[in-house]
Amino acid sequence: MNTGNESQMAEFILLGIPSSKELQLLLFVVLLGFYLLTISANLLIIGTITLEFNLRKIPMYIFLCHFSFLEIWYITSTVPKMLVDFIVDNNIISYKGCITQIYFFFALGFSELFFLSMMGYDRYLAICNPLRYNSIMTRKLCNQMAMFSWICGFSSSFLLTIPSSRLLFCGPRVINHFFCDFVALLSISCNKTFGTDVILYAFAWIIILYSFLFTTLSYVHIIKTISRLPSLLSRRKAFSTCVSHLTVVLTYYSTIVFIHIRPTTQYTLHMDKFVSVSYAIVIPLLNPIVYTLRNREVHDALRKIITRGCILI
Template sequence: MMGNHTTVSTFLLWGFSSFPDLQGPLFAMIFFSHMTILAANVSIMVAIKLSHNLHTPMYFFLCALSFSETCTTMAVIPRMLADLLSDSKTISLPECATQMFFFFGLGGNNCFIMAAMSYDRYTAIHNPLHYPILMTHKICFRFIMASWMLGFLVSLSITIIVFNLSFCDSNIIEHFFCDISPVVCLACDYTSHQEMAIFVLSAFVLAGSFVFIVMSYIFIVSTVVKMPSAQGRYKAFSTCSSHLTVVCIHYGFSGFVYLRPKDRDSFREDMLMAVTYTVLTPLLNPIVYSLRNKEMQTALRKVLGKSNRLIPQMVNKRTLDT
């Protein structure tokens, strides 16, 4: 991927170095947020796994989304935390390429999973009688596999384009991870054709999946408004509210960063916005789903109740053994 023309062997993730007095508080805030993200997403995955009434397509997709978002944060946040504590913020080209590949692959996977979730809600509302046939476990699994394959295929294409460039000027990345724009601005031979290719690939993931979600909800709304019962309309909309909230949060931040024109003056603004979709969005998603979903709340209480009972039993057993 990196040819002989590359003269820069390492990058410097300058990110938060512009705020030396804030690095301690930032570390504490991001570390606490990361632990909360891991605990919340793991709790959701365990609750769905152990609760038989949650073994439905909607929760299957939610479990897949929680796993993918957990992996997404692991691609960026541990390195961010290490850089906040370290004076050396260097990252090699292979490490930078690997981080970009996994971050954008998992990010694309999140987009496609949310698109699959919107199709699931449309099918459940528009064809309730045929829903068990149209959304079998096998079909849901194929949706998930397609999401992973598409996400990482697009990410691989972007990563190959970026790291086939010649980096022969500054090696300072004005970001806390290897994002596309701060990296390509260091290249000597970045052309409008490559810029257009990256934009089209990014738009395919973000705009393409978002248009699919919007179309699904247009059909959902047209179906719901025809329902004679007000209670039925409320129930139908309530099943979509959590997903719609997460979609607005995710696409609002991501679209602002990746689908608008770039210049060097926008890097700091993009970096601050990146904190929201790498830390805040994965933190809000499980909270939104758990707070707005009674079935999930019940399942989480059962799981937490079981864990609270198991811990004293394990402690007592160890005490007796000793």
């Protein structure tokens, strides 16, 4: 059996998405397009909120600015390495590089869960306590909640990274995934135990479902409040402020629940790779689109910025 030091010196081969050279080139172009669009769309949101005074003082847009910044780094934690692997022959990643990728991917993913919960709570206050909203959701509290989300996300990731760093590898070090995922790494370990499986399973339940339950509780109160509004127009107007956030919540949670809320003995890595493409690549692009397409305030802010730019030119 390999020692811990031998495992730490190991390199891994990422199996990725096996295909012909022509398909690899096509996937490279498509993936590069997704990456550049995601970075551009999220930078556009950050720039719009930062430049427009009326937006950057509203708590919802403070959260959205943090969320867009998170999405940029979330997709960057996996896609650049994937792009390189499409154009090189040996898809090798070092042991330290693999553990680092696991840490940042899950740190950013967990932070996103906390941010979605905080944004749900913000919508709860705005709809259920509109008269007290400004006095409760101050800019100071908003920044504290954002910092809480970052700290909790990056702290929680250690609970997966530390077990990953203690795995030993006796056979071929081929990871059947397009990035270093904890489950894929665990599947090739020779010292995997039932206890390790239970820890991962329990941890996934605690982080994912607790944050989901917190968000769901906010929406239960929101729906109750909206249903009591006197007119159909007022109900539609109130619900429209939640549609974007609710769409992101349902899309993101549905994919990560499928991936992580199962014992690792039931994992099918080929299927998981397909689903992982959704929450690691597609959703970071979907989120800024969802938040901007239905948001009139963002549209108006963009028009003002473009108009000011045209005047200066």
